[in-house]
Amino acid sequence: DIQMTQSPSSLSASVGDRVTITCQASQDLKIYLNWYQYKPGKAPKLLIYDASKLAIGVPSRFSGRGSGTDFTFTISSLQPEDIATYYCQQYNNLITFGPGTKVDFK
Amino acid sequence: QVQLVQSGAEVKKPGASVKLSCKTSGYTFTAYYMHWVRQAPGQGLEWVGRIDPKNGATNYAQKFQGRVTVTRDTSSSTAYMELIRLRSDDTAVYFCMRGSGSDSSPVWSQGTQVTVSS
Numbered sequence: 001d002i003q004m005t006q007s008p009s010s011l012s013a014s015v016g017d018r019v020t021i022t023c024q025a026s027q028d029l030k031i032y033l034n035w036y037q038y039k040p041g042k043a044p045k046l047l048i049y050d051a052s053k054l055a056i057g058v059p060s061r062f063s064g065r066g067s068g069t070d071f072t073f074t075i076s077s078l079q080p081e082d083i084a085t086y087y088c089q090q091y092n093n094l095i096t097f098g099p100g101t102k103v104d105f106k
Numbered sequence: 107q108v109q110l111v112q113s114g115a116e117v118k119k120p121g122a123s124v125k126l127s128c129k130t131s132g133y134t135f136t137a138y139y140m141h142w143v144r145q146a147p148g149q150g151l152e153w154v155g156r157i158d159p160k161n162g163a164t165n166y167a168q169k170f171q172g173r174v175t176v177t178r179d180t181s182s183s184t185a186y187m188e189l190i191r192l193r194s195d196d197t198a199v200y201f202c203m204r205g206s207g208s209d210s211s212p213v214w215s216q217g218t219q220v221t222v223s224s
Contacts, residue, residue, distance in 0.1 A: 001168055094165055
């Protein structure tokens with residue numbers, strides 16, 4: 001199985017801050033990586049697919065980059081509705097989720 | 107539009123089994139993998155397994171091998187996940203998720219709560 005790590009596991013930020021999360025895979029994923037936003041009681045929401053492509057309807061403050069084993073997810077200006085847990089997820093070989101990064105307000 | 111509708115919440119005793127359903131509509135059922143994902147209290151999203159509805163081929167996360175079976179009924183465009191020998195740490199919200207295609211994103215169900223308690 002492919003192992004995924006994410007850092008940090010949690011972070012506190014203020015409205016308007018730039019937030020960056022990193023994700024590392026144990027094997028080469030090429031670009032087959034998604035980023036999801038998860039809020040309890042709701043289905044996970046796809047934000048980024050193929051490592052850097054913005055999903056339909058997702059605000060442009062969300063972005064992703066990377067390939068191979070190292071990936072980065074950024075919220076350029078944190079908004080109140082962005083408080084959630086964020087997961088990277090590989091789909092190069094079956095599916096594996098990262099452990100998640102909980103984002104809340106400072 | 108594409109919809110995935112799951113069966114209702116379940117409460118089970120340790121050692122019992124649960125079988126969840128995921129009825130789909132709005133797309134060709136056999137054209138996309140169907141995955142099962144769970145989220146336990148205080149834990150992250152966890153992939154359980156998948157089925158290729160076209161031929162019934164399955165893959166499971168190593169953690170669930172031997173305890174989980176994913177099946178499908180193409181006549182009703184429904185996927186199923188059965189988990190046996192339930193433990194308290196199987197308490198979670200279980201989602202079915204249609205896989206992505208060349209021009210389509212993943213689609214998630216609303217989730218079903220499974221509670222395992224004596």
